[in-house]
Amino acid sequence: MEVVRNITQDTIWVGGGDVRLALFENMFPLENGVSYNSFLISDEKTALVDTVDESVGRQFIENIKAALNGRTLNYLIINHMEPDHCANIDEICRLFPEAQIVGNKKTFQMIEQFYDIDITGRTLEVKDGDSLTLGVHTLRFIFAPMVHWPEVMFTYDAYDKILFSADAFGTFGGYTGNLFSDETDYEELYLNEARRYYANIVGKYGVQVQAAMKKTADLDIQMICPLHGPVLRGAQMSELLDKYAVWSSYQPEERGVLLVYASMYGNTENAVRLLANFLAGNGVKNIRIYDVSKTHFSTIVADAFRFSHLVFASPTYNLKLYGAMENVIKDLAALNLQNRDVSVLGNGSWAPAAGKAMACMLSEMKDMRLIGDVFEIKSALKKEQYSALEDLAESISSSVLSVDREPA
Ligand code: FEO
Numbered sequence: 066m067e068v069v070r071n072i073t074q075d076t077i078w079v080g081g082g083d084v085r086l087a088l089f090e091n092m093f094p095l096e097n098g099v100s101y102n103s104f105l106i107s108d109e110k111t112a113l114v115d116t117v118d119e120s121v122g123r124q125f126i127e128n129i130k131a132a133l134n135g136r137t138l139n140y141l142i143i144n145h146m147e148p149d150h151c152a153n154i155d156e157i158c159r160l161f162p163e164a165q166i167v168g169n170k171k172t173f174q175m176i177e178q179f180y181d182i183d184i185t186g187r188t189l190e191v192k193d194g195d196s197l198t199l200g201v202h203t204l205r206f207i208f209a210p211m212v213h214w215p216e217v218m219f220t221y222d223a224y225d226k227i228l229f230s231a232d233a234f235g236t237f238g239g240y241t242g243n244l245f246s247d248e249t250d251y252e253e254l255y256l257n258e259a260r261r262y263y264a265n266i267v268g269k270y271g272v273q274v275q276a277a278m279k280k281t282a283d284l285d286i287q288m289i290c291p292l293h294g295p296v297l298r299g300a301q302m303s304e305l306l307d308k309y310a311v312w313s314s315y316q317p318e319e320r321g322v323l324l325v326y327a328s329m330y331g332n333t334e335n336a337v338r339l340l341a342n343f344l345a346g347n348g349v350k351n352i353r354i355y356d357v358s359k360t361h362f363s364t365i366v367a368d369a370f371r372f373s374h375l376v377f378a379s380p381t382y383n384l385k386l387y388g389a390m391e392n393v394i395k396d397l398a399a400l401n402l403q404n405r406d407v408s409v410l411g412n413g414s415w416a417p418a419a420g421k422a423m424a425c426m427l428s429e430m431k432d433m434r435l436i437g438d439v440f441e442i443k444s445a446l447k448k449e450q451y452s453a454l455e456d457l458a459e460s461i462s463s464s465v466l467s468v469d470r471e472p473a
Pocket of ligand 1: 145147149150213214292293
């Protein structure tokens with residue numbers, strides 16, 4: 066049975082949600098699954114904007130058939146070729162042999178790479194800024210390369226003032242029936258997951274996100290339809306646009322301290338917890354502490370994009386940095402995280418290497434400002450180091466609480 070919903074008089078959501086999926090991209094844990102959005106616009110001509118993941122393919126085909134209500138499909142518009150959105154292209158081609166496939170040069174290259182579908186004679190290649198008229202609906206294609214793959218484009222429906230934004234503005238979290246952002250408590254249900262999604266999936270491409278936002282800044286947009294998560298409108302749409310402006314410029318979203326530690330026997334953790342105690346005593350309110358061996362790296366990455374100050378603490382292992390910590394810092398570097406105040410605590414019992422290694426990795430990232438010297442622990446924190454740790458906490462606290470460095 067179809068599960069569809071009109072988002073305007075002519076446009077119907079025909080997507081689906083997968084709450085069984087445990088790992089997005091076989092990597093990112095999902096507590097509440099993920100949704101795959103697709104939209105059918107019915108005018109003099111009909112156009113389907115993107116398809117869905119194969120896990121919801123059966124539901125999707127039922128939805129399209131119901132939404133078409135006996136009509137045929139004239140166009141399949143492909144904004145993004147990642148398989149979570151294009152797994153049903155071959156089925157659509159088979160069901161609607163007269164449908165033209167709309168994409169750009171890179172789209173068609175990727176169709177060839179991923180699938181063995183013969184699309185000869187049924188492609189409509191568009192260039193950046195080109196339009197396609199369906200009747201009263203005119204669709205404009207706006208290239209948004211590297212948000213999140215090179216072939217990505219947005220589609221703007223000037224009639225309904227809708228921006229179909231591919232992965233941009235998407236979030237983890239399955240379909241609940243509340244399709245629109247203002248039907249949900251978006252802040253409570255989705256904002257943290259939207260940040261985790263952005264930081265881990267698109268975070269590397271801040272420059273490209275800014276470029277795409279600049280290209281769409283003059284459009285009258287009443288609704289944003291991302292490929293994952295609720296359809297955005299109203300206050301939540303404005304809020305997420307503001308968040309994207311901050312995230313994509315690598316500005317911290319909030320002043321606060323994220324402490325990330327590795328600890329085998331609790332000694333490094335003990336120093337971190339004492340440091341957090343001092344920070345709280347100094348009036349720092351926004352503090353998060355994560356154990357790299359327990360908390361998934363995607364959550365750490367999300368909060369690294371969120372907070373202004375980061376503390377990394379780790380023991381030495383195999384004469385090098387503890388592997389799980391090395392992976393987290395490498396991931397932050399790969400995602401281009403920058404412009405943060407950082408502090409480092411290293412631990413080592415006979416050949417300490419962790420502190421130096423972390424400081425070195427962070428110094429190779431852009432605009433990472435080290436607060437204090439690398440704080441070295443030999444096996445366990447000693448009473449005589451207490452005041453030095455207090456001093457470090459004081460330096461971090463005064464930097465966090467300084468009023469002349471409000472985040473953007
Ligand atoms: Fe949801 Fe980049 O695919």
